[in-house]
Amino acid sequence: MKKLWFQLHWFVGITAGTVLMVIGLSGATLAFREQILDALNPGVRTVAVQSAPVLAPQQFALAARALKPHERVTSIILYDTPGSSARIGLAPAPGERKGETIYLNPYTAALLPELKYEGFFEWTEQLHRFLLLPRDPGKMVSGVLAFCLMGLALSGLYLRWPRRVWDWRTWLTFDTRMKGRSFLWGLHSVAGTWVLVVFMVFTVSGVYWAFDPIRDMADGWMGTLRPPREAAAPKPKAAKPPKxxxxxxxxxxxxxxxxxxNWQMAFLRPPERANAPLQILWVAKDAPHVRARSSMAINMQTGALLKSELYADKPVGARLQSTIYPLHLGTYFGVVGQLIVFIAALALPGFGITGWMLYLNRRKQKRIARAERAQFAASALAGLVQDDPVLMAYASQTGQAERLALQSAAALQKAGVAVHVHSLEKLTLPQLGKYRRALFVASSFGEGEAPDSARRFSRLLHAAKEELQHVQYAVLALGDRNYAQFCGFGRTLDQRLSFMGAQPLHPMIEMDNGDAGALARWGNALRGLMGEGAADAGEVTLSAAADDSDYVSWRLDQRVLLNPGSIGFPLYEITLGGDIGDGWRPGALVDIWPGHYGVDATPRRYSLASVPQDGSLQLVVRQVQCERGLGLASGWLTDQAAIGDEVRVRLIANPSFDAYPQPAPAIYIGNGSGIAGLRSHLRARVLEGAQRNWLIFGERQQAHDAICADEIKGWRAQGFLPELDLMYSRDVTGGGYVQDCLQQRADTLRQWIADGAVIFVCGSLQGMAGGVDDALADIIGRAQLEQLAEDGRYRRDVY
Structure with missing residues (x-):
C-alpha cells in the first residue's frame, strides 16, 4: 500500500505539481500585494498627515461627482488611520465586471494620482485563481489542483510517518550536513511538514471557492446559504424618470x-434610489481580522438607524465563513501570517524543483541499472553467435560474489570474449558440461557451507557421475578468516570439479574480506583468457567494495538500550533518519560506514529491523568489547557517535532472506540481535494482515533480555502470533535454547511445514543456527530440509 501511495505521490507531483509551482509563485507575489502597491505609489493611498480635519463622506461624494459627472458613485471606503485616502468606487461601464476606483485627499478631496502597477497584480490574481482561463473553467482547474495539493500533502505525511510519532525532531529537523539525494529528501520531507497546515488551509479554501456545490454545502453547514434568486418577471418599459x-x-x-x-474601516454603499437606505459595512479597531465586518442600514433622509448587526452577534457559522479569506491570505494573523503564507507559497516551487530532482535522480539510477543488465544480456546474446563462450557462475549470499562476477564478465566482454553469466541457483550439470571454460566466484556461508542459493547445485555436484575432462575452470573463493572453515564452499567446489576431471586454468584464489592482492591475482587469471584482446582491454580493475556513490548520508536519530542489567553485552536499538527512497524489502541488509573510519576500511553489515513504513532505518546492534576496547562499528554506533551525526549507509537486497513470494504460513527462529531480521519480516506481515506466524526466539534472562517485549505482546494480542515461544537459557526456573524448543514442538512444526510454512532463521552462527539446522534435519529429515532450501522455504541470515 505504501509503495502505491509513493508512486501516486510522485506521479501527481511531477504532473500537477509543475502547475502548482505557477500557483505558488503567483500566490507569493500576491501575499504582500497591498504593501508593495503602497511602496510603489507613495502619496496615493496615504498622504502626509495634516492638522486639518478629515472630510465627511458627503464632501467626497460631491467631489467625485464634480470630477466624474457622468459616473455614478457606488462605494466610498474610509479609514480612521491618519493620512488614509478616501477610496471612491464608480459604476462599471456596460459589459465590464469592475468599475474604476479613484483616490481623494482626505483633507481637501483633491484627486490623487492613479494607482500604478495595480493591473499587474490583477493579472497575477487571474493567473493564481483561474490560470488565465475563462472564469468558470478556470475555477474548475484551480479546484482540481487544490485537490492535488491536498493529496500531495496528505500522502507525503503518510509516506514519512515515523514509528516514534511523538519525537518532534523526527518530524521537524534533518541533518543539513547531508549531501546529494539525502539532503534533497530531508529538505523536501521536513519542509513539507513545516508548511503542511498552511497547505491544508490553501487547499480547503481553494476547493471551497472553486466548486459551487461544495461551497453551497459548506455554507449550508455554516447557516449562511443564500436562497437562490428567482427570475423576475419582465416589466413593461416605462418612461425614464428624470435624474x-x-x-x-x-x-x-x-x-x-x-x-x-470605534470604527476602523467604513464601507458605504450609496443606493441608486434616493429613498433607499444607506448600507454600511464596517470593521472595528479591535476586530479579530479584516473581514470581521459589522453592518448597518440607515434612513438617508432622517438619519434613523434601521438595522445594526455587530460581528460579535453573528452566528458562529457566519463568523467562521468570514475567516476563510483572511486565513488564505494570512492576514488573519497580521504581518506574521502574511509572511508565513508568503514562505509557504514560495515553498511550492521549491517542492516542485526538489521533487523533480529526486525523480530524475531515481530515473538516472534505474537507467544505470538497466544499462548494466542490458550489457550482460548483450553479452549473453553475443555468446549465442560466437563460438566458445566462457561461463561466469557465482554463488552469492549477500551480493558480493555477484558483484565480482559481473565486474569480471564486463572485463572479459571488453576484450571481446563472449561471456554467459549464471547464478548457481539455477545452473544444472548438463548446462555446465556445454562449456569448455568456466569461472566460479563462490562465497561461503556459515562454517564453510554453500550459500543457500547454491545448496542445490552443491548437492547435484556431489551426486553427479558426469565427466568434465573437457572443462577448464578457475575458482575465486570468498571468505572470512574469522571463521574456522575459511572459504569452505570454494574449496569444496574446487576439489569436486577436479575430482570430476575438470582442468584448472589457474590455482584456486582465496580472498579474505575483499583482499586487494587476491583480486589482483584473479585479474591476472582473467587476462589469461583474453588472448589478443588483453592489450585493448587495459588494466583489469576489480573491487569487492561498493562504490562510494552507492552510499548515502543518513543521520543518527536515536539509540535505546534494550537490555539494561543483562549479563550479556549491551544491545541497542539504533534509529537512523534519511531518504527512504524506493524503500527496501523485509530481511534486507545495510552496510554502515562509521564516521571515524578511513576511506580504505571495509564497512560493517547489519540486518535491518524496520520496514519503510516505519519512516526510519532501525538496527539492533550488540556492543562488542575486545582487548583494544569497543568494536569499531558497534562502539561507534552505540557509544561514540553523537545524536545527529552523519552515517554513511548502503542498503543491500538480501534475496536469500526475502519474504516468500506466495502467501504462506511463516516460522521465525532466532536469538539475540537476530531479532532485527525477524522483526522486519513480522512488521511487514502485520502490515499485510498475514496472521499465521510463529516466533521462536531465545535470549538469556527474561527479566533483562525480553527484547521488543511490548511489540511482541501487541502482535500476540492482535492475533498475528498464534504460536509464540520465548526461550531464556539462563533463567533459574529452567530455560533452554531455540533448538530445544523445536524438538519439544516437533509435531506442531511438522504440521506447519505440511501446511506450506516458510522457515526463517536469523541470529548467531555459533550454537544457534547450527543447532537449529541439526534440529530441523532430525525432525523432518535432511533430505526434506534440503528440498525446503531449494524451494526457497528455508531462508537464513546468520553471522
Whole structure:
C-alpha cells in the first residue's frame, strides 16, 4: 500500500505539481500585494498627515461627482488611520465586471494620482485563481489542483510517518550536513511538514471557492446559504424618470459615528434610489481580522438607524465563513501570517524543483541499472553467435560474489570474449558440461557451507557421475578468516570439479574480506583468457567494495538500550533518519560506514529491523568489547557517535532472506540481535494482515533480555502470533535454547511445514543456527530440509 501511495505521490507531483509551482509563485507575489502597491505609489493611498480635519463622506461624494459627472458613485471606503485616502468606487461601464476606483485627499478631496502597477497584480490574481482561463473553467482547474495539493500533502505525511510519532525532531529537523539525494529528501520531507497546515488551509479554501456545490454545502453547514434568486418577471418599459439629486449622506454619517465610535474601516454603499437606505459595512479597531465586518442600514433622509448587526452577534457559522479569506491570505494573523503564507507559497516551487530532482535522480539510477543488465544480456546474446563462450557462475549470499562476477564478465566482454553469466541457483550439470571454460566466484556461508542459493547445485555436484575432462575452470573463493572453515564452499567446489576431471586454468584464489592482492591475482587469471584482446582491454580493475556513490548520508536519530542489567553485552536499538527512497524489502541488509573510519576500511553489515513504513532505518546492534576496547562499528554506533551525526549507509537486497513470494504460513527462529531480521519480516506481515506466524526466539534472562517485549505482546494480542515461544537459557526456573524448543514442538512444526510454512532463521552462527539446522534435519529429515532450501522455504541470515 505504501509503495502505491509513493508512486501516486510522485506521479501527481511531477504532473500537477509543475502547475502548482505557477500557483505558488503567483500566490507569493500576491501575499504582500497591498504593501508593495503602497511602496510603489507613495502619496496615493496615504498622504502626509495634516492638522486639518478629515472630510465627511458627503464632501467626497460631491467631489467625485464634480470630477466624474457622468459616473455614478457606488462605494466610498474610509479609514480612521491618519493620512488614509478616501477610496471612491464608480459604476462599471456596460459589459465590464469592475468599475474604476479613484483616490481623494482626505483633507481637501483633491484627486490623487492613479494607482500604478495595480493591473499587474490583477493579472497575477487571474493567473493564481483561474490560470488565465475563462472564469468558470478556470475555477474548475484551480479546484482540481487544490485537490492535488491536498493529496500531495496528505500522502507525503503518510509516506514519512515515523514509528516514534511523538519525537518532534523526527518530524521537524534533518541533518543539513547531508549531501546529494539525502539532503534533497530531508529538505523536501521536513519542509513539507513545516508548511503542511498552511497547505491544508490553501487547499480547503481553494476547493471551497472553486466548486459551487461544495461551497453551497459548506455554507449550508455554516447557516449562511443564500436562497437562490428567482427570475423576475419582465416589466413593461416605462418612461425614464428624470435624474434625481442623490440624498445627503451627512445625517447617516452622523448616526454611524454615534453608533460605532470605534470604527476602523467604513464601507458605504450609496443606493441608486434616493429613498433607499444607506448600507454600511464596517470593521472595528479591535476586530479579530479584516473581514470581521459589522453592518448597518440607515434612513438617508432622517438619519434613523434601521438595522445594526455587530460581528460579535453573528452566528458562529457566519463568523467562521468570514475567516476563510483572511486565513488564505494570512492576514488573519497580521504581518506574521502574511509572511508565513508568503514562505509557504514560495515553498511550492521549491517542492516542485526538489521533487523533480529526486525523480530524475531515481530515473538516472534505474537507467544505470538497466544499462548494466542490458550489457550482460548483450553479452549473453553475443555468446549465442560466437563460438566458445566462457561461463561466469557465482554463488552469492549477500551480493558480493555477484558483484565480482559481473565486474569480471564486463572485463572479459571488453576484450571481446563472449561471456554467459549464471547464478548457481539455477545452473544444472548438463548446462555446465556445454562449456569448455568456466569461472566460479563462490562465497561461503556459515562454517564453510554453500550459500543457500547454491545448496542445490552443491548437492547435484556431489551426486553427479558426469565427466568434465573437457572443462577448464578457475575458482575465486570468498571468505572470512574469522571463521574456522575459511572459504569452505570454494574449496569444496574446487576439489569436486577436479575430482570430476575438470582442468584448472589457474590455482584456486582465496580472498579474505575483499583482499586487494587476491583480486589482483584473479585479474591476472582473467587476462589469461583474453588472448589478443588483453592489450585493448587495459588494466583489469576489480573491487569487492561498493562504490562510494552507492552510499548515502543518513543521520543518527536515536539509540535505546534494550537490555539494561543483562549479563550479556549491551544491545541497542539504533534509529537512523534519511531518504527512504524506493524503500527496501523485509530481511534486507545495510552496510554502515562509521564516521571515524578511513576511506580504505571495509564497512560493517547489519540486518535491518524496520520496514519503510516505519519512516526510519532501525538496527539492533550488540556492543562488542575486545582487548583494544569497543568494536569499531558497534562502539561507534552505540557509544561514540553523537545524536545527529552523519552515517554513511548502503542498503543491500538480501534475496536469500526475502519474504516468500506466495502467501504462506511463516516460522521465525532466532536469538539475540537476530531479532532485527525477524522483526522486519513480522512488521511487514502485520502490515499485510498475514496472521499465521510463529516466533521462536531465545535470549538469556527474561527479566533483562525480553527484547521488543511490548511489540511482541501487541502482535500476540492482535492475533498475528498464534504460536509464540520465548526461550531464556539462563533463567533459574529452567530455560533452554531455540533448538530445544523445536524438538519439544516437533509435531506442531511438522504440521506447519505440511501446511506450506516458510522457515526463517536469523541470529548467531555459533550454537544457534547450527543447532537449529541439526534440529530441523532430525525432525523432518535432511533430505526434506534440503528440498525446503531449494524451494526457497528455508531462508537464513546468520553471522
Amino acid at each position: 434625481a439629486e442623490p440624498a445627503d449622506l451627512t445625517p447617516s454619517w452622523t448616526t454611524f459615528q454615534q453608533t460605532a465610535p
